[in-house]
Amino acid sequence: MTTIFVFEYLTGGGIDPDVAGTGSLADLSALIVEGRMMRDAIASDLRALPGVAVTFASSRFEQPDGALARRCAERGEPVTHFVARMARAHDYACVIAPECDQLLLRLHDAVGASRWLGCAKEAIRAASSKSATAARLAAHGIAGTPALKPDDACLHEASRWVVKPDDGAGGLDTFVYQDLDAARVEYERRVAGGRNPVLQAWVEGEPLSLSLMCDDEGARLISINRQRIGISEANSARRERIVQFDGVEVDQIDRQGPQGRALERLAMDVAQAFPGLRGFAGIDVVWNAARGPVVIEVNPRPTVAYAELSKRAARNLAADLLAAHRVPGFDGRKTAHACGASS
Structure with missing residues (x-):
């Protein structure tokens, strides 16, 4: 047993x-x-x-x-x-x-x-920092959201900006600004308070997430999900809005279609850039009309998408999880499974 x-x-x-x-x-x-x-x-x-x-x-x-x-x-x-x-x-x-x-x-x-x-320590350490994640993605030629300084000229290319914790989870303590000066003030306020914030250009587009099953032979994309991201008013005088995660709809994009194939290539590239991803992991992505998929963050752990996939999967995802870690009695690729996709 x-x-x-x-x-x-x-x-x-x-x-x-x-x-x-x-x-x-x-x-x-x-x-x-x-x-x-x-x-x-x-x-x-x-x-x-x-x-x-x-x-x-x-x-x-x-x-x-x-x-x-x-x-x-x-x-x-x-x-x-x-x-x-x-x-x-x-x-x-x-x-x-x-x-x-x-x-x-x-x-x-x-x-x-x-x-x-779960994921190996090196993958957790790299993915735990949004600035480190952005730097690693850039080093591998993967589109991401770099952590910027308040005086970076490229900030002016965006129409909205986000300030969040470098190691935050979900939408906690994450604010979007339509006023760059207000975003800079918030960033500096957090720095002065001894916190470790990141300032990024807000990426416009459709919020998605990718669910992967990873082992020492590589990664498999098992679902492309749509994320429900809400933005509520926080302080109209400062043009500040709070980002809220309102859930996920799993298995929403056909992985055999053009968009699905592009996202699968992205998932494989990210998995190569983060060695040590093991078992169930997630990638948050925004599909921008001009740029295509832009990686927002990598989640080196199970995400809420697991719960939804568990209800719908034709086989038990936990069998793949144990196989990814070579638990005795569970034979790696023999347990491979990808949920059916719908467009």
Whole structure:
């Protein structure tokens, strides 16, 4: 029997209402829902595989099905200690967590490479920084969104600008400006506060995401998804708007069509540029009418698209995840599967 511990940060005790406060939890509510969706989908898929026993992390504020094996951190126990303790009690650990504050890297170290069902440390480190990601993409000739300084002349070529954390997750603390001077002020304000922001030109176009399954033989594009990105008013005087992620519609573009083939080539190029991507990973892209696909960020971990694909897949995606890590009993390319695409 292969034992696997599934940990998702927001639902597994990473956020404590006693510490975070009501306001913070309200801001994170959508991410908590998405985290639970990913955790439950992966745990369910793993449970359905023969010879696999699953334990998942929960918090004391959650009341899941009592028939399922779950564990909670001890009161006051640091999350990395909890994950390390549970990983030692299982053969493998599957971890979903944001890259911010090097959290995903720290959890990788807590689990250890031999038990880790996820991307390698070098891929996580490179993809955790938006500026480092942009630099690596540029070095490989891949269209991306460079991190710019407030005095960069190319800023004037855009009509909107975005300020966000260099290691942020989703749309948290991400603002779009129609006024370049206001964007510069916000960037400098964050720098003065000891934060690590990036200033980028906003890329106009259709927001997409690419879902990949990666192993040591390469990467396979399993779905092209449309992202629902909302932009709400924050401060009209400063022409500032908040970017919000409102969900994903999976498997939306035919991978055999011209656009699908272009995105598949892009996915393979990005996977080569980020060695160490393993298992399920995602790439956020904007399809610009003039430039074609522009990479916004690389996600070295399962994304919310996994949960939607899990509902629709003709086979169990967790089998591919285990095969990508050569878990005994799961034979690599024999488990290869790509979901059917629709235009």
